[in-house]
Amino acid sequence: xxxxxxxxxxxxxxxxxxxxxxxxxxxxxxxxxxxxxxxxxxxxxxxxxxxxxxxxxxxxxxxxxxxxxxxxxxxxxxxxxxxxxxxxxxxxxxxxxxxxxxxxxxxxxxxxxxxxxxxxxxxxxxxxxxxxxxxxxxxxxxxxxxxxxxxxxxxxxxxxxxxxxxxxxxxxxxxxxxxxxxxxxxxxxxxxxxxxxxxxxxxxxxxxxxxxxxxxxxxxxxxxxxxxxxxxxxxxxxxxxxxxxxxxxxxxxxxxxxxxxxxxxxxxxxxxxxxxxxxxxxxxxxxxxxx
Amino acid sequence: xxxxxxxxxxxxxxxxxxxxxxxxxxxxxxxxxxxxxxxxxxxxxxxxxxxxxxxxxxxxxxxxxxxxxxxxxxxxxxxxxxxxxxxxxxxxxxxxxxxxxxxxxxxxxxxxxxxxxxxxxxxxxxxxxxxxxxxxxxxxxxxxxxxxxxxxxxxxxxxxxxxxxxxxxxxxxxxxxxxxxxxxxxxxxxxxxxxxxxxxxxxxxxxxxxxxxxx
Numbered sequence: 001x002x003x004x005x006x007x008x009x010x011x012x013x014x015x016x017x018x019x020x021x022x023x024x025x026x027x028x029x030x031x032x033x034x035x036x037x038x039x040x041x042x043x044x045x046x047x048x049x050x051x052x053x054x055x056x057x058x059x060x061x062x063x064x065x066x067x068x069x070x071x072x073x074x075x076x077x078x079x080x081x082x083x084x085x086x087x088x089x090x091x092x093x094x095x096x097x098x099x100x101x102x103x104x105x106x107x108x109x110x111x112x113x114x115x116x117x118x119x120x121x122x123x124x125x126x127x128x129x130x131x132x133x134x135x136x137x138x139x140x141x142x143x144x145x146x147x148x149x150x151x152x153x154x155x156x157x158x159x160x161x162x163x164x165x166x167x168x169x170x171x172x173x174x175x176x177x178x179x180x181x182x183x184x185x186x187x188x189x190x191x192x193x194x195x196x197x198x199x200x201x202x203x204x205x206x207x208x209x210x211x212x213x214x215x216x217x218x219x220x221x222x223x224x225x226x227x228x229x230x231x232x233x234x235x236x237x238x239x240x241x242x243x244x245x246x247x248x249x250x251x252x253x254x255x256x257x258x259x260x261x262x263x264x265x266x267x268x269x270x271x272x273x274x275x276x277x278x279x280x281x282x283x284x285x286x287x288x289x290x291x
Numbered sequence: 292x293x294x295x296x297x298x299x300x301x302x303x304x305x306x307x308x309x310x311x312x313x314x315x316x317x318x319x320x321x322x323x324x325x326x327x328x329x330x331x332x333x334x335x336x337x338x339x340x341x342x343x344x345x346x347x348x349x350x351x352x353x354x355x356x357x358x359x360x361x362x363x364x365x366x367x368x369x370x371x372x373x374x375x376x377x378x379x380x381x382x383x384x385x386x387x388x389x390x391x392x393x394x395x396x397x398x399x400x401x402x403x404x405x406x407x408x409x410x411x412x413x414x415x416x417x418x419x420x421x422x423x424x425x426x427x428x429x430x431x432x433x434x435x436x437x438x439x440x441x442x443x444x445x446x447x448x449x450x451x452x453x454x455x456x457x458x459x460x461x462x463x464x465x466x467x468x469x470x471x472x473x474x475x476x477x478x479x480x481x482x483x484x485x486x487x488x489x490x491x492x493x494x495x496x497x498x499x500x501x502x503x504x505x506x
Contacts, residue, residue: 143456151455180452182444189444189452193463196490197431210416210423218414218423222375222385226458229427256430256490 002112004171008084016090017043018146024072026175032074040074082108090118093243099130106132116140120191121247124157124184134159138168150178153188186251195245196256201229206262212280230280234273293319299328304348304374311409344398345369351481354389354418366393375424378471386411387422420485429479435463436494472500
């Protein structure tokens with residue numbers, strides 16, 4: 001297995017941008033690919049803001065940030081991933097979208113390149129089946145916000161080679177993350193528990209049991225969780241939550257994974273969370289969490 | 292604001308000393324009734340209407356069990372409350388303050404202020420079984436226990452993943468074993484009876500712990 005030097009990130013949404021920060025911060029040349037120039041621009045701007053905070057908080061020096069940003073490039077051209085040793089896809093939770101992307105990248109990337117999926121709900125074996133390189137596909141699920149959270153759930157698909165899994169595992173540690181091996185099971189561990197929990201919190205709002213602020217305050221004060229479920233949903237984005245929950249429900253048919261009707265009404269109204277300035281709470285500014 | 296605390300037996304919210312108890316007077320504009328005998332103490336309490344708020348400590352029951360309910364328009368100066376506490380663990384700083392549709396706004400605000408002045412955090416909720424936290428955590432704990440049985444991961448790996456991934460201070464398995472699986476059985480069984488939803492049905496491990504407690 002070739003040494004990993006260049007990292008590709010496909011998708012520059014919240015997760016993709018966060019993973020790119022992690023890889024670039026660890027010193028890897030990082031190429032972020034997205035078909036939407038405006039998404040790349042927004043991710044770049046948020047990343048600069050994030051690193052500016054890191055300098056303010058004396059976690060990094062200005063020179064270090066300059067070096068990191070010099071090694072972090074964005075592109076709308078998929079062929080720019082041609083020299084990547086690993087590509088981590090963080091696109092929509094849609095099997096067809098992932099198959100289309102990975103199938104295209106299979107003809108662009110070198111044969112040794114590992115395809116890692118940041119999927120949180122889909123089967124790694126099913127994603128790998130459309131990649132053209134099933135033995136070199138692996139699940140690599142980062143947690144939100146990726147630039148701050150250390151845990152990565154790593155899952156081998158049915159045909160993932162030992163060599164691929166080991167290389168991806170070592171890469172994960174090399175970028176400063178903490179890998180945990182999980183079965184290729186719907187939602188792995190985190191989303192299997194988190195998505196229904198968050199849906200239950202939405203149902204409390206829907207049923208008028210309590211206001212979002214009271215639910216979040218209760219969870220933080222009573223359970224010691226760092227964020228309330230509704231604050232977290234606003235950070236994740238309700239559109240993202242909808243896709244993750246629908247994918248989990250399709251795999252498990254667990255009633256708690258079924259998306260509450262309120263989510264669809266909020267999405268229709270443009271109340272997606274922080275990204276639109278309105279979710280369960282109102283926001284001003286688009287600064288990236290942490291720094 | 293002066294307040295009175297009536298202790299009617301052992302209290303899960305205030306089992307020992309606390310600034311709220313220490314600051315109480317012989318009488319006051321707010322009356323806090325705590326303990327397993329709170330219902331009887333409430334029913335025999337005179338001059339209810341002259342108080343700004345009467346606060347009854349709740350177990351798994353609804354406030355309506357004490358006040359009665361009518362046409363969805365119930366509510367007065369009588370509120371319910373409970374400090375969230377898992378099994379044999381210490382009570383947390385969270386007070387779930389239970390109101391009804393027509394509860395007095397002045398009573399809610401006076402109660403909130405009273406608890407906050409005693410160093411507690413207040414979350415207001417309507418009068419539903421399980422209030423906020425139990426409605427959220429019992430299905431989660433049951434799912435964790437079931438997935439442990441199904442071999443998704445070891446207990447340590449489940450706990451570690453949920454701690455690192457979500458920032459939870461303690462994983463569900465360690466937390467339940469520390470605070471008592473039998474108590475989890477009691478609470479989730481009460482919710483299962485109240486709502487009839489499978490997610491509240493006690494997980495096998497909780498049922499076993501309860502059986503062993505009886506033995």
